[in-house]
Amino acid sequence: MTGNSSRLTGLAAAVAILGLVSAVTIPSGASGASSPKNSGDKGQKTYRWVDKDGVVHFGDSVPPEYSSTDRQVLSEYGVPVANQDGAKTAEQIAAEKAVKQKEEEERRKAYLAARRDQVLLDTYLSVEEIEALRDRRLELIDTQIKVTEIYLQGLRDILRRLQEEAGSYKPYSAHPKAAPIDEKLAKELANTMDSIMLYEKSLGETTQRRADVTVQFASDISRFKELKATATALE
Numbered sequence: 001m002t003g004n005s006s007r008l009t010g011l012a013a014a015v016a017i018l019g020l021v022s023a024v025t026i027p028s029g030a031s032g033a034s035s036p037k038n039s040g041d042k043g044q045k046t047y048r049w050v051d052k053d054g055v056v057h058f059g060d061s062v063p064p065e066y067s068s069t070d071r072q073v074l075s076e077y078g079v080p081v082a083n084q085d086g087a088k089t090a091e092q093i094a095a096e097k098a099v100k101q102k103e104e105e106e107r108r109k110a111y112l113a114a115r116r117d118q119v120l121l122d123t124y125l126s127v128e129e130i131e132a133l134r135d136r137r138l139e140l141i142d143t144q145i146k147v148t149e150i151y152l153q154g155l156r157d158i159l160r161r162l163q164e165e166a167g168s169y170k171p172y173s174a175h176p177k178a179a180p181i182d183e184k185l186a187k188e189l190a191n192t193m194d195s196i197m198l199y200e201k202s203l204g205e206t207t208q209r210r211a212d213v214t215v216q217f218a219s220d221i222s223r224f225k226e227l228k229a230t231a232t233a234l235e
Helices: 002-023 092-121 127-166 183-234
Strands: 046-050 056-059 071-073 081-083
Touching: 092 183, 127 183
Parallel strands: none
Antiparallel strands: 046 056, 046 071, 071 081
């Protein structure tokens, strides 16, 4: 019984030594490596880290100057049981945040693209249906553009008449004896010019909306054709 116990004790020691040796890897040419502490306290952690010169260090805590260095947590036998990342700089944190945001944005785009594909397949049976809806939308927008243009032309005619009327008054007239412009006429001029600017802005927005609708429907038609071709190939 005593012989067996001695052999087991020796075997355990050999395993401990092998584990410790496997954990301590010092690059060739490195110097000044500190050794792991041989502590009987099983609750105490031992850390292993490598500095910028390739020197391996051990300790029950990591000094502040190595706080940004990744390290390993060793068992009581010197075997790595966990890895810990070093403290990150503000630049590293910002870079990781940017990567995460990009990944989230890509996932969001992929989800929206898949949802759009499903809506296309659920809504239309043919390209002709998409084209018919496109034509109706564009017809409504064209009508709105035409009405706005007619109204704008009327406002410009009114402005021209008002400007002719105001031409004999100051500050529009250069005549030294010209009377100041009537307050009512000045206000009507200002209101007309404001209305013209408002409707010109509305016309520009509607024209841009027409272009956007045209592009969107062209994209929908192209994608619908791709989806249908893929479905046909799989049948």
